[in-house]
Amino acid sequence: MMKRKLVITQNLNEHLLHKVIDILPDWTIITGSDSSIWEPHLKDAEIIAGWKKQMEEIILKEDINLKWLQTWSAGVNKVPLDYFHVKKIHLTSANGVHGYPISETIFAYMLSFTRKLHTYVRQQTQQTWHHANMNQELHEKTVGIIGVGHIGRETAKIAKAFRMKVLGIRNSGEQEEFVDEMYTSSDLHKILPQCDFVIVTLPLTPETKGLFGKEEFELMKSSSIFINIGRGAIVKETELIEALESKQIAGAGLDVFEIEPLPKESPLWKMENVIITPHTSGSTEYYNQRVLENIFIPNLQDYLNGKQPSVNLLNFDKGY
Structure with a gap:
């Protein structure tokens, strides 16, 4: 009789790997990032x-034994969801x-803009000593978190340390600790x-694709900062560029x-x-540990x- 099989497409350290082996002593366990x-x-x-894009061609063509896929990312937009739904394969x-890591990146952006750190870094490379008209601060500003999930919740918590007013959006509109006012997506x-x-901080779904464009940027303050750590396709990039160039x-x-790489x-x-970061806002030394132990x-x-x-x-009807 063939042993049941688990494939982990990540390089796990021995400590983490043995946590899995201890639970599945009679299974065949394949690990490693190399295809x-x-x-x-x-x-x-x-x-x-751990989903890999090159899996799709194989899985769609073969008569597979797969019962459950655990992705190694929060986003599932690259997985063939319709196929998994029809085949009744669990997807988590x-x-x-x-x-923690993404909320830290968000505040790195915010503090960089208010305290001109990104400007000063550029000036440092040119050995330029200039004030750069730095006159803003983060305290008591208003932040809108579009998609209050795990990341939004942690971001709101940190924002209160800066005495910020926090507005949040989630589909249900359900109240959230550290958020002063909660709204639904229609708001x-x-x-x-x-x-x-x-x-x-939204996932990419048919409803969120292209959510931010010319109309949304025109509604924002000319002094406002836009931050996207969700998915690129949520924003109409050419219209964002126009809003930045025109100082909208x-x-x-x-x-x-x-498109990534940019x-x-x-x-x-x-x-x-x-300020550009190369899709690294979620990177952390604890990533594998948290995926394995917590999920x-x-x-x-x-x-x-x-x-x-x-x-x-995953709720296949919602796409997240």
């Missing part, structure tokens, strides 16, 4: 932890592991004119883009009122007990 390690085992794998995401245009900082908004902190010819690279292992225990994985189980 030559895991690709031959996709057809037989009952569980896969890594949503929740990014709260987006209502809150944009109030915000000094607009932070997008004051600046943007961007970790995600419509093409070298993009005007965003040379804009002094833009995958609890889900694995559910699965072995004949239950659905309970942490971050």
Whole structure:
């Protein structure tokens, strides 16, 4: 009888790997990020932890044994969701592991803009001593968090330390600790004119694709800063560029883009009122540990007990 098989497409340290082995002593466990390690085992794998784009062609063509996919990212927009839905394959995401690192990146953007750190770094490379008209501060400003989930919640918590007013949007409109006023997604245009900082923390779904464009930027203050750590396709990038060039908004902190890597010819690279990070806002030394201990292992225990994985189980109708 063939052993049940788990494929983990990540390089785990021995300590983390043995946590899985201890739970699955009778399983075949394949680990490693190189595709030559895991690709031959996709057809037989009952569980896969870590989606890779090159898996799609194999999985869609083969008669596979897959029952559950645990992604290693919060976003699932690159997974063929319709196929997983039809085949009734459980899909769980890594949503929740990014709260600390991404909220820190968000505040790095915000503090850089208010205290001109990005300008001073550029001046340092040119050995230029100039005040750069620095006169802003973060305290008591208004921040709008578009998508109050794990990341938005942690961002709101930190914002209160700066005595900021926090406005939040989530589909349900349900109240959230550290958020002064909660709204539903239909209220987006209502809150944009109030915000000094607009932070997008949404997943990419059919409803959020292209959500921010010319109309939304025109509603924002000319002094406001736009921050996107969600997904690039949530923003109409050419219209964002126009808003930045025309000073419709004051600046943007961007970790995600419509095309990644960001093409070298993009005007965003040379804009002094833009801070670019290469989709690294969620990177942290604790990433694998958090995915494994906080999400995958609890889900694995559910699965072995004949239950659905309970942490971050995808609702296919909602897309998250």
